[in-house]
Amino acid sequence: MSNIRQSWYEAGARERIAALVDPRSFAEFVGPECRETSPHLGIFNLPAQFDDGIVVGSGSINGTPVLVAAQEGRFMGGAFGEVHGAKLTGLLRAAKALGRDVVIAFDTGGVRLQEANAGEIAIAEIMRAIVEARLDGVRVVGLIGGRAGCYGGGGLIAGCCSTLIVSEQGRISVTGPEVIETNKGVEEFDSRDRALVWRTMGGKHRTLIGGADVFVDDDAAAFRAAATAALARPAKFDAATLAAEQARLERRIARFGDMSDATDIWHALGINDPKAIPDMPADAFATLAAQYRESADDAR
Amino acid sequence: MEILHFDIAAPMPAGGTRKMALVGVVASGNLEVLVERGDAADRCAIEISTAAHGFRDLWDAVVADFVGRRAAGGLRIAINDGGARPDTVSLRLAQGVRLIEEPEA
Numbered sequence: 001m002s003n004i005r006q007s008w009y010e011a012g013a014r015e016r017i018a019a020l021v022d023p024r025s026f027a028e029f030v031g032p033e034c035r036e037t038s039p040h041l042g043i044f045n046l047p048a049q050f051d052d053g054i055v056v057g058s059g060s061i062n063g064t065p066v067l068v069a070a071q072e073g074r075f076m077g078g079a080f081g082e083v084h085g086a087k088l089t090g091l092l093r094a095a096k097a098l099g100r101d102v103v104i105a106f107d108t109g110g111v112r113l114q115e116a117n118a119g120e121i122a123i124a125e126i127m128r129a130i131v132e133a134r135l136d137g138v139r140v141v142g143l144i145g146g147r148a149g150c151y152g153g154g155g156l157i158a159g160c161c162s163t164l165i166v167s168e169q170g171r172i173s174v175t176g177p178e179v180i181e182t183n184k185g186v187e188e189f190d191s192r193d194r195a196l197v198w199r200t201m202g203g204k205h206r207t208l209i210g211g212a213d214v215f216v217d218d219d220a221a222a223f224r225a226a227a228t229a230a231l232a233r234p235a236k237f238d239a240a241t242l243a244a245e246q247a248r249l250e251r252r253i254a255r256f257g258d259m260s261d262a263t264d265i266w267h268a269l270g271i272n273d274p275k276a277i278p279d280m281p282a283d284a285f286a287t288l289a290a291q292y293r294e295s296a297d298d299a300r
Numbered sequence: 301m302e303i304l305h306f307d308i309a310a311p312m313p314a315g316g317t318r319k320m321a322l323v324g325v326v327a328s329g330n331l332e333v334l335v336e337r338g339d340a341a342d343r344c345a346i347e348i349s350t351a352a353h354g355f356r357d358l359w360d361a362v363v364a365d366f367v368g369r370r371a372a373g374g375l376r377i378a379i380n381d382g383g384a385r386p387d388t389v390s391l392r393l394a395q396g397v398r399l400i401e402e403p404e405a
Contacts, residue, residue, distance in 0.1 A: 012325060024404070032322050032334055035378075042301055045351050047380045049326040050334055074327040 006220040008145040009169045013055045013070035016105045016143075019220035020227065021059030021068060028057040030087055038081050040115035049075045052083040056091045058100075062228050066101050067091050073107030073148035080153055081112040085122020092129035092140070101139040101235075103227050104161070109176065110152015123153030130160040134237040139163070141230045143223050144170035144212070145203070151176045162237065163230040165223060166203035166212035168282065173201040195278065199262040204277055204285060208266060209252065210294035217282035248294065269293070302353045306363050310344035313373035316401035323395040331384040335396040338376035350381035362386050366393045375400070 006019055017026055030036050032050035041048050053075040058067050069088050071078040088104070095102045111119035130140050142161035144150045149171030150158050158164055158172055166172065177191035190196060199205055206212040214230065216222040256265045266274035269292045277285065314337075324332040338345050344367050348359055366372060370393070377396065384392070 014322075031320075032332075033320050033336060045301055047301070047326050047349060047351050047382055049332055049380055050322070050378070072325060074325045074330070 007218050008143075008167060008220050008223050009147060009218050011220060012074065013053075013072040013105065013107070016070045016220065016223075017055055017057075017059070017068055020070075020103065020105070020143075020224050021061055021066070022063065026057055026059040026068070028055060029091070030056065036083050036087075038083055038112075038115065040081065040112075040118070044114050046076075046114065052081060052087070053078060054084045054087050056087045061103070061224065061231065064101070064228075064231055066103055066231065067095050067098075068103045068105075070105035071107040071146070071148075071154075073146045076112055077109035078107040078146070078148040078154075079109050079112035080119040080122050081115040082118035082122065084112075085119060085126060089122065089125045089129050092126060092133050095138050095140070096129070096133040096136050099136065099138060101141070101231050102133070103141045103143065103231075104157075105143045105146070106150040106154050106158060106170075107144075107146030107148045108150055108152070108154035109148050110154055120153065123156060126157050127160050130157065134160075134162060134235070137235045137237075139231055139233070139235045141165065141227055143227060144172055145216075145218060145223065146170065149173070149176075149201070162235060163214065163233065164206075164212040165214045165216055165226040165230060166206055167216050167218045167223075168198070168203045168285075169218055170203045170206075170212075171197065171201040172203075172206045172211055177201070199278055204280075204289075205262045205265075207285075207289050208269060208271075208277075208293045209256075210248070215282065215286050215289055222282075252294070266292075302350050304348040304350070304356055304359055306344075306346040306348075306360070308344055308346075308363065308367055310342060310367045310373035310375070312371040313341045314371045314375050314397060314400060316403070318400045318402065318404060321396050321399035323399055324392045326380045326382045328382055329384055329388065331379055331381045331389060331392055333392045333396040334378040335400045336376045336378075338374055341374040344372040344375050344377065346377045346379065348379040348381060350379075350383075352381065352383050358386060359389075362389050362393075366390060370394060370397045371401075372397055 037048035145167035155174040180189040207215040263274040321335040
């Protein structure tokens with residue numbers, strides 16, 4: 001291992017897994033040599049990828065056995081198709097059967113349009129599999145800091161995780177910037193305004209409003225350290241947790257629902273200089289967020 | 301989708317003991333190369349799947365150059381192409397051969 005910092009944002013799915021798990025501990029399930037590729041993309045004359053854009057398998061993190069998945073954001077925007085989704089569903093069902101925690105490195109624009117029905121079903125199956133695993137005491141830790149962010153059905157799945165770890169680059173939402181602009185007009189949301197996109201959907205905002213739990217720098221080692229800590233937390237998941245979260249979300253709408261910009265919300269949270277947040281280094285931001293943020297209490 | 305097959309003489313046998321190596325990603329201007337062990341130590345079999353039709357001669361040239369320069373004997377190579385340029389293809393093929401020679405990580 002070198003001491004050079006490895007960017008999580010720039011890394012591919014396989015590099016992220018290599019950075020996350022203990023050396024030589026990873027064993028891939030349904031690897032590229034199995035050639036389980038999408039049965040739909042060829043119809044549209046689009047090239048397939050041997051792993052269908054997701055790597056799943058088992059490994060260990062600091063000696064603790066885990067199941068891991070990583071999406072490849074560069075292939076079809078990391079989008080969910082039939083095979084891609086089935087690999088994650090299968091991993092989560094294995095997690096329930098084995099009673100083993102799961103770490104998912106999200107990097108997705110949502111459902112693949114070329115196989116939308118299969119992809120939407122996959123999203124529903126994955127959400128169900130996460131809830132069923134969590135009811136059995138399994139932790140499902142989500143890591144978000146990739147180029148595609150975590151959008152569409154990926155945003156819904158992330159919302160089911162027990163802990164979400166996010167970097168500034170990681171954006172979490174259901175409807176993406178371009179889709180909002182297309183449907184509601186550029187006056188509502190200018191998707192080319194990068195600063196607007198990041199302060200509305202980026203890791204800092206999600207951390208402050210309780211949409212993500214842990215904020216880290218864009219550093220693979222920081223993601224690994226945060227995942228290690230998340231795997232050591234209690235794996236409580238019950239009706240009381242969900243009821244508390246529902247009440248929190250109702251309060252959030254009442255409190256912030258009329259505000260038009262994230263900086264207004266940050267100000268309302270008690271932050272004196274909200275305009276300084278986007279340029280703030282990760283360490284300073286994490287300290288500030290710990291003081292002012294809303295806590296999601298294992299559900300969001 | 302155009303599927304191209306090449307099965308050509310490869311004088312230099314590949315080293316190492318790894319069963320498989322994967323490099324690259326299917327993205328615009330990029331490609332993925334899956335390298336596996338084949339049957340004959342003096343042959344290299346390459347299968348290319350590409351949405352850019354009509355470039356057989358160019359692929360032929362790139363593959364011939366690759367087998368002439370690198371230790372590719374005994375390998376079976378599968379490519380999913382995302383419209384990569386010939387220099388990118390050469391780079392990925394070289395990376396694939398290099399990776400399969402390395403000890404298991």
